Amino acid sequence: MRRWTIRYRIGASQYYSRIVEAPSQADANRIFDAEMPGAQRCGSAQPLRNR
Secondary structure, three states: OEEEEEEEEOOOOOOEEEEEEEOOHHHHHHHHHHHOOOOEEOOOOEEOOOO
16 A cells, blocks of 8 residues: 545635545545545645655
């Protein structure tokens, strides 16, 4: 499992980000869409960089 960060908006609010654990980018997008149907995803999931 990898960690992915997804940027999103709710209505006309500011941008937020959320971390999702999934095996692939497509799965991360699907998980996010299922968990937050009212949010507008801004682009696709990006791999979370290790610090």
